[in-house]
Amino acid sequence: MPEEIKKIEGVLAEFGNPKELLEAAEKVRDAGYKRFDCHTPFPVHGMDAAMGLGPSRLGWLVAAMGFAGTLTALAMQWWMSAVDYPVVISGKPLFSFQAFIPIIFEVTILFSAFATVIGMLGFNILPRFHHPVFYSDRIRKATDDGFFLSIESTDPFFREDKTKELLTAIGGQEVEYLVAND
Amino acid sequence: MKLDKDTFNLSELEGLRKFALLLGALGLAGCVFGFCTHRDQFFYSYLTSLIFWLSIGLGSLFFVLLHHLVDATWSVIIRRLLENVMITLPVLLFFFIPILLNLHDLYHWSHADAVAQDELLQQKEPFLNPAFFSIRAVIYFLIWGVLANKLYNTSLKQDNGDGRGLALKMRNISGPGMLLFALTCTFASFDWIMSLDPHWYSTIFGVYFFAGCFLAILAFTTLTLSFLQSKGVLTDEVTIEHYHDLGKLMFAFTVFWAYIAFSQYFLIWYGNIPEETIWYLHRWEGNWKYLSLFLVLGHFVIPFTILLSRVPKRNIRVMTIMSVWMLVVHWLDIFWLVMPNLQKHHFHFSWLDIATFIGIGGTFIYFVCKRLSSQPIVPVNDPKLQASIKFVNV
Numbered sequence: 001m002p003e004e005i006k007k008i009e010g011v012l013a014e015f016g017n018p019k020e021l022l023e024a025a026e027k028v029r030d031a032g033y034k035r036f037d038c039h040t041p042f043p044v045h046g047m048d049a050a051m052g053l054g055p056s057r058l059g060w061l062v063a064a065m066g067f068a069g070t071l072t073a074l075a076m077q078w079w080m081s082a083v084d085y086p087v088v089i090s091g092k093p094l095f096s097f098q099a100f101i102p103i104i105f106e107v108t109i110l111f112s113a114f115a116t117v118i119g120m121l122g123f124n125i126l127p128r129f130h131h132p133v134f135y136s137d138r139i140r141k142a143t144d145d146g147f148f149l150s151i152e153s154t155d156p157f158f159r160e161d162k163t164k165e166l167l168t169a170i171g172g173q174e175v176e177y178l179v180a181n182d
Numbered sequence: 183m184k185l186d187k188d189t190f191n192l193s194e195l196e197g198l199r200k201f202a203l204l205l206g207a208l209g210l211a212g213c214v215f216g217f218c219t220h221r222d223q224f225f226y227s228y229l230t231s232l233i234f235w236l237s238i239g240l241g242s243l244f245f246v247l248l249h250h251l252v253d254a255t256w257s258v259i260i261r262r263l264l265e266n267v268m269i270t271l272p273v274l275l276f277f278f279i280p281i282l283l284n285l286h287d288l289y290h291w292s293h294a295d296a297v298a299q300d301e302l303l304q305q306k307e308p309f310l311n312p313a314f315f316s317i318r319a320v321i322y323f324l325i326w327g328v329l330a331n332k333l334y335n336t337s338l339k340q341d342n343g344d345g346r347g348l349a350l351k352m353r354n355i356s357g358p359g360m361l362l363f364a365l366t367c368t369f370a371s372f373d374w375i376m377s378l379d380p381h382w383y384s385t386i387f388g389v390y391f392f393a394g395c396f397l398a399i400l401a402f403t404t405l406t407l408s409f410l411q412s413k414g415v416l417t418d419e420v421t422i423e424h425y426h427d428l429g430k431l432m433f434a435f436t437v438f439w440a441y442i443a444f445s446q447y448f449l450i451w452y453g454n455i456p457e458e459t460i461w462y463l464h465r466w467e468g469n470w471k472y473l474s475l476f477l478v479l480g481h482f483v484i485p486f487t488i489l490l491s492r493v494p495k496r497n498i499r500v501m502t503i504m505s506v507w508m509l510v511v512h513w514l515d516i517f518w519l520v521m522p523n524l525q526k527h528h529f530h531f532s533w534l535d536i537a538t539f540i541g542i543g544g545t546f547i548y549f550v551c552k553r554l555s556s557q558p559i560v561p562v563n564d565p566k567l568q569a570s571i572k573f574v575n576v
Binding site: 043045055059063090091098099101102 | 444447448451452454490491492574576
């Protein structure tokens with residue numbers, strides 16, 4: 001049986017401290033890579049800019065969904081109170097927008113909150129069961145004291161040798177290929 | 183205007199001071215003239231202007247209390263600026279004296295013959311009577327004065343003393359200080375604004391007034407910062423990050439104001455009790471209706487939409503324009519609270535609105551400027567000063 005050739009799914013490099021990782025991220029960004037990520041035990045200030053990440057698109061989604069919530073709540077209450085089941089309450093008009101505002105307010109928040117959480121998961125492509133960095137044993141240090149940078153092979157700039165050389169050149173320690181280990 | 187980069191002492195403020203004093207004197211001359219010729223209009227305009235400047239002073243007191251209470255970092259750099267406004271608050275007691283001496287011109291409940299014919303006013307008399315009203319006014323100013331002085335003097339001592347220890351001391355003052363502030367601010371608004379219509383009452387009124395106070399000081403601070411920076415003062419120390427934070431608070435309290443304003447309106451609308459709804463009815467007659475609707479738009483919808491996104495809050499020009507806008511609508515809000523008691527069915531602006539505004543405001547600004555040039559304009563020895571200058575929004 002011929003030996004199965006395992007595909008290289010990415011490269012992982014470790015850096016000594018947040019500052020080094022930040023500088024490394026800038027260089028990887030400048031080299032043109034897009035599909036790379038940094039793994040740190042805590043948020044590092046300025047990382048978004050260093051990685052070349054633009055402003056989050058989440059806000060637009062939340063604003064749109066919030067506004068949809070406003071209209072949904074208004075339409076729902078209008079239909080229930082003035083169309084489907086009209087009941088005069090304390091002599092007020094059937095369509096009393098004042099009475100609807102608390103519900104409108106709450107539904108706006110509800111839709112916004114759902115849009116925030118679900119949108120965040122969606123933009124981050126989460127939840128997912130697997131990521132190439134898990135092929136490495138050392139990645140566990142990322143929850144303790146390790147600062148890692150990984151580049152995925154799906155990146156158009158990815159070349160097995162060139163990418164590994166780049167990471168070594170910018171100060172990456174123990175640069176390793178991410179290959180499935182059964 | 184010149185700032186000494188080492189000591190943070192501001193000098194050459196004479197021009198601004200003289201200008202403020204001149205405006206103040208002009209305004210006060212107009213006040214005296216108005217007092218003689220248009221007595222009714224004068225007192226209502228005067229109260230509107232006084233409440234406006236009072237709200238700025240109270241807002242600054244609240245800001246400083248809150249700053250110490252939550253041990254804030256970002257606002258250290260602007261703390262002294264706010265303290266200078268806060269310490270000027272007791273000056274307004276002087277402007278309150280004409281009101282105390284002429285209660286009859288503003289407050290219906292101060293007329294003994296009116297009370298004699300009015301069952302409700304008789305019931306309220308133990309609280310709403312000229313003697314107790316005056317005592318309360320003095321107590322409010324006393325509390326504000328003592329709090330402001332204690333915080334201010336400790337802050338000055340911190341410039342040459344134990345930075346950390348005195349910061350803790352100010353924090354300890356702020357705990358009970360905040361409680362006292364909440365009570366005095368609430369009852370002052372009950373006394374001075376709500377009792378203009380003595381039959382009407384709303385328990386949330388104090389919170390409504392407070393929301394306006396805090397918005398006013400945020401706008402005032404932003405405007406002052408952008409003015410100082412345009413003159414080359416604090417250009418490196420105050421960054422766009424500080425504007426961003428002021429913008430965030432301004433946005434939050436725009437929503438808070440609307441939330442409270444609606445809560446007040448909503449319960450009264452639902453309850454539909456004539457003695458409560460009459461207050462809104464007065465503000466729905468003639469062209470008052472347009473002002474009421476304008477407040478919903480100008481005090482909530484417009485600033486909400488503009489300040490919602492991150493970009494405008496990080497633009498000094500937009501923030502400056504929004505600050506002017508917020509101060510204008512805040513003034514209109516106070517006008518809307520006070521003036522319907524005089525101008526029933528139809529409102530109009532009077533030259534006395536301007537005269538009283540610059541009369542009190544000019545004097546107020548004069549005293550703020552005087553403080554501004556007498557000590558460093560940042561708390562130079564605060565342990566978190568550097569962190570505040572370097573602070574960045576994530």
